[in-house]
Amino acid sequence: MDMQKLDDYFKTNRQEHLEELKAFLRIPSISSLTEHQKDIQKGAEWLKKSLEKAGLENARIDETPGHPVVYADWLHAEGKPTVLVYGHYDVQPVDPLHLWETPPFDPHVRDNKLYARGASDDKGQTFMHIKAVEALLQLNGELPVNIKFIIEGEEEIGSPNLPLYVEQNQDQLKADVIVISDTGMQGPGRPAVCYGLRGLAGIQIDVKGPKGDLHSGLYGGAVQNPLHAIAEILASFRDKEGVIQVDGFYDDVxxxxxxxxxxxxxxxxxxxxxxxxxxxxxxxxxxxxxxxxxxxxRPTLEVNGITGGFSGEGIKTVLPSEASSKITCRLVPNQDPDDIIAKLRAHVEAHKPAGVTVNITDFDKGKPFLTPYDHPAIQAAGRSYEKVYQVPTAFTRMGGSVPIVAAFDEILGLPVVLMGFGLASENFHAPNEHFHLENFDKGLRVISDYLFEAANLKK
Amino acid sequence: MDMQKLDDYFKTNRQEHLEELKAFLRIPSISSLTEHQKDIQKGAEWLKKSLEKAGLENARIDETPGHPVVYADWLHAEGKPTVLVYGHYDVQPVDPLHLWETPPFDPHVRDNKLYARGASDDKGQTFMHIKAVEALLQLNGELPVNIKFIIEGEEEIGSPNLPLYVEQNQDQLKADVIVISDTGMQGPGRPAVCYGLRGLAGIQIDVKGPKGDLHSGLYGGAVQNPLHAIAEILASFRDKEGVIQVDGFYDDVxxxxxxxxxxxxxxxxxxxxxxxxxxxxxxxxxxxxxxxxxxxxRPTLEVNGITGGFSGEGIKTVLPSEASSKITCRLVPNQDPDDIIAKLRAHVEAHKPAGVTVNITDFDKGKPFLTPYDHPAIQAAGRSYEKVYQVPTAFTRMGGSVPIVAAFDEILGLPVVLMGFGLASENFHAPNEHFHLENFDKGLRVISDYLFEAANLKK
Incomplete structure (x- = not known):
């Protein structure tokens, strides 16, 4: 197609696109906090309307035991491959709130960067796919491929319900390639196609001591302190260089x-x-x-949080009743999340300090993922980036996890193409998350081009 | 004096005394939280009025660089010894609030126990001394000894300003014995006079890593995690049996x-x-x-709190920018708080994990205290308890700290008598603090009797 025409279209509509995206970002769809349940629903409804406006068909909100999945398609490119686009409309929590320069759900553009929770991860990137489809339908009245969207609301809590949804909807989700924009570039101006992701295995450790908080002066020295106990457990996980000390942890790497x-x-x-x-x-x-x-x-084990005892201003000489900690491991092929969690449990059992009880709860699990980097669907993505960014594309792996990627790979048996437009400096999962609008502008063109590239893939 | 008359007096006025005490307990005079500054002032004013109502003279609120000291006296027992009564009107914080059965500042009597923050530590016990004086003045028009009250508002934050206050008011505070009711009995029905207290040395450890919170997937494994670092530091302080591993910690015991x-x-x-x-x-x-x-x-080292990272519901895969912990040591004769803090600093310096900066702030300090248990002022207290409780008095030490006790000992050079009426099970410093009213009733009689016992002490 005439790329100049496409370019003009995105320039003409830029302000309108940004305003639409800001409306999406104003919805505080935090998936991990139950008080945001209604915002999750709002996020799904907003998306359905946006997909319909773009010209997609069969748009609907599919309920799951957790947060809903939004689906839409356009299937009129007869004989052509089908591209399945995956994204997520849920976002991370926003604390510590006081570190945000502007409120997380009140989007602001500063220095050509759009600041808001979800701006990059993943509302901004998901939105680009919708707008690329809308552009092609507006300009050409048709798409070069068939396309299906599946946008979920539980990515930030480990996609607990999506694998079953995908399994139950295998026929409907049939495609030739899956495209996901939820990863990062190599750096400013340096596009990357990611062919490997780390998996995830998370646990919470709860340590319980005396039945109530005690005065540390009256009982200190004679009653085990859950805070000491949890510190001992946590310190036992790694050596001073970060090498994980859990028996068998590296066995399947x-x-x-x-x-x-x-x-x-x-x-x-x-x-x-x-x-x-x-x-x-x-x-x-x-x-x-x-x-x-x-x-x-390399796989990792990181403590994400510790709580217990007094944390207010000043001092309180308490020997607390309980302490707890959240931990996540990043896994690499061929580590298995269930196996790693079993090994973490065995480690904690072996290192349990005297005088307390320790309880472990499983959290998120996601398998690691790897596609050969010479796969045609991956190479095609590299070409689309190069046309727009005018530099060679890097083929990379990434430290983060998109747990559902491994599930797509396993259930649907399709190549997964991770075309990210984020930058590592964009503070996703942290205060002041933002999205460089240079990559928003270029990304719209890359994604549009990729739909033409995908038209040539073997069905 | 006629103890039956005194008994009748306390019986007749019991309800009124309890209502007065409840009014005192309704003032949320938490010394460690700046938002309670006004409540501290209210507490001091309430006390001044209560002292005046009891018949004490020269009642006044003395400002300090921190919270005020309340003073009052009655000095008309010519030729007789002077008893200095010390107490405190400040209280501990109340979190976790959800564990309280009734609100901490809404006193309730259940099962002959008075529930409220400060009921036992130390508003309830201080109040008994005021009411004992009031009773004797009401019944006899005079006291068998001279008496001075000094009631502070910073005990729960380590009495930072009282030593200087005592030094600057040495003449005014001249006495023959100091009586303090801020400790516990041996058990229900088992009175105890305490002749030794542990001292205190507190620090806060702040660990700083990257300048902002990071995504643990993208940076985990390559950037030191402040939570791991603080766990390592804390775990290094003690061995598995609680023996403190800080170099030289036990040297001066x-x-x-x-x-x-x-x-x-x-x-x-x-x-x-x-x-x-x-x-x-x-x-x-x-x-x-x-x-x-x-x-x-034995001296101790207890972690009182740890914070850092995400502690909300669910999971947030963060590698946090910072982590911190509050620690207090209990000291025994002749450990010195400044020396111990220097040793803690050296220990942390020697055990500092790679990749983070660590900052240590001094907190509370208090010297340990010991009086010979055969001192006449101590033995006299034992007799007063026995008359009322009808069992032998135990002479004990205690694990907690009343940092000002050592300062009184040092500055005024007086014997200190710790006549406590609390019970270890009364949850002071914890949710559901309460005071057994049996000991309130008996304590009023013990304290009254002790003023007659003290009249016979050598001046």
Whole structure:
């Protein structure tokens, strides 16, 4: 198609597109907090209308035991491949709220960046796919491929209901390739297609001591303190270099070829700049692996939160009744989340301090994912990026998890193409999340082009 | 005097006394929280009026750089000794609020126990001294001794301004004995005079990592996590049996004589009952010391709180920017709080994990305290208890700290008598603090009798 025409269309409609996106971002659809249940519903309804407005058909909100899935399609490209677009309309919590420069659900553009929770992860990126379809239908009256959208509301809580939904709707979700924009680029102006993601295994550890909080002066020294107990457990998980001490943790880690590691080493990664960006004096982690490798090809165990005792202003000499901690592991092929959680349980059991009871609850689970980076669907995405960004595309892995990716791979048996437009500096999951609008503008063109590229894929 | 007359007086006025005490307890005078500044002032004003109503003279509120001290006296027992009564009108914070059966500042009597924050520690016990003086002045028109009250508003935050106040008012505070009711009895119906208290040394540890919260998937494994770092530091403080691993921590601990330890062993202490009361399966602590000894004659290090990362419902895969913890040590003679804090700092410096900065702030400090248990002022207190409770008085030490006791000892050079009426089960510093009214009723009589006993002390 005439890319100039497409370009003009996106320029003409830019302000309207941004206003629409802001409306989407104003909905505080935090999936992990029950008080936002209604906002989740609002998010799904907003999306359904947006898909219909774009010209998609059969738009509907499918209930699940958790948050609903939004579906829509356009299936009039007879004999052509079908692209399944996945995204999510739920977002992360926003605390600590006081660190946001503007409120998380009151979107603001500053310095060509759109600030709001979800701006990048993943409302902004999902929205681009809708607008690309709308553009092509407006300009051409048709799409070069068949297309299906499946947009869920539970990604940030580990997509507990989507695998069953996908299994139950296998026929309807039949496609030739899955496209997901929920990952990042290599850096500003440096497009990347991601062919591997880490998996996830999360637990909560609850330590219980005396039945009520005690005065630490009267009982300290004679009654085990749950805070000491949890500190001991947490400290036992890793050595001083971050090597995980859980028995058998690394057993199933697939070796990574020298060739692949050489490709990672060749990426323009500026460690000193990264450290300045993060505000750290020194990086950290397993000896023998680079910063990139530690986050892409090595599994991790990170404490995400600890609570217990008094945390207000001043001092309170309490020996608290309980303490708890949330932990998530990132997994690499071929680690299995259930196996890792069993190993974490065994570790805690073996390291349980005296005088307390310890309870472990499973949280999120997601398998790691890997597609050969020379797959045609992946290479086609690389070409679309190059046309717009005018630089070679990097083929990368990523440290984060999109748990559903492995499920798509397993249930539908399709290649998954991760075309991300986020930047690592965009604070997703943290205060002041934002989205660089340069990548919003370019991304609309990349996605539109990819639909033409996908038309040539083998059915 | 005629003790029957006194008894009748307390019986007749019981309801009125309780209503007055409830009014005192309704003032949320939490010293550690700045938002309660006005309530502290209210508490001081209420006390001044109550002292005046009792017949005390020269009542006044003395400002300090922190919360005010309330003073009053009655000095008409010419040639007789002077008793200095110390108490505090500030209280501990009340969180977690949801664990209170009735609101902390809405006093309720259930099962002859008065429930409210401060009911036992220390508003209830301080109030008894005021009412004992009021009773004697009402019945006899005079007291058998001279008496001075000094009631502070910063005990729960370590009495930062009282030592200087005492030093600057040495002449005015001249006395022959100091009486403090801010400790506990041996058990229900088992009076105790305490002759030793542990000291206190508190610090806060703040660990800082990256400048903002990070996504644990994207950065986990390559950036040090402040929560892991703080867990490592905290776990390094003690071994699995609670023996403190800080270099030189036990250096200045005075040996305790076999005779004294035999007396402790002879106390009726029921470990199994204690464990049931506390809801623990097993006790904990240094080998070679009993439960009682671990809390009375051995120093401790207890974590009072840890915060950092996400603690809401569900999961948030964050690698947080910071983590912090509050810690207090209980000290025994002759450990020095400043020396111990220096040793804690050195320990943290030596155990600082890679990749983070660690900052330590001093908190409360209080020296340990010890008076010979055969001192006449102590023995006299034992007799007053026995007359009312009709059982022998135990002479004990205590695990808690009343930091000002050591300062009184040091600055005024007076014997300190700790006549407590609390019970260990009364949840002070915890939800559902209460005061057994049996000890309120008996305590009024013990305190009144002690003023007659004190009249015979050598001036």
């Amino acid at each position: 697939l070796p990574v070829s020298d060739e692949e590691r050489e490709e990672f080493a060749a990426l323009e990664f500026d460690l000193e700049q990264e450290k300045r960006d993060l505000g750290i004096e020194e990086d950290f982690g397993e000896k023998g692996y680079s910063f990139v490798e530690r986050t892409w090809i | 005075l040996p305790v004589s076999d005779e004294e330890r035999e007396e402790f062993a002879a106390l009726e202490f029921d470990l199994e009952q204690e464990k049931r009361d506390l809801g623990i399966e097993e006790d904990f602590g240094e080998k070679g010391y009993s439960f009682v000894e671990r809390t009375w004659i």
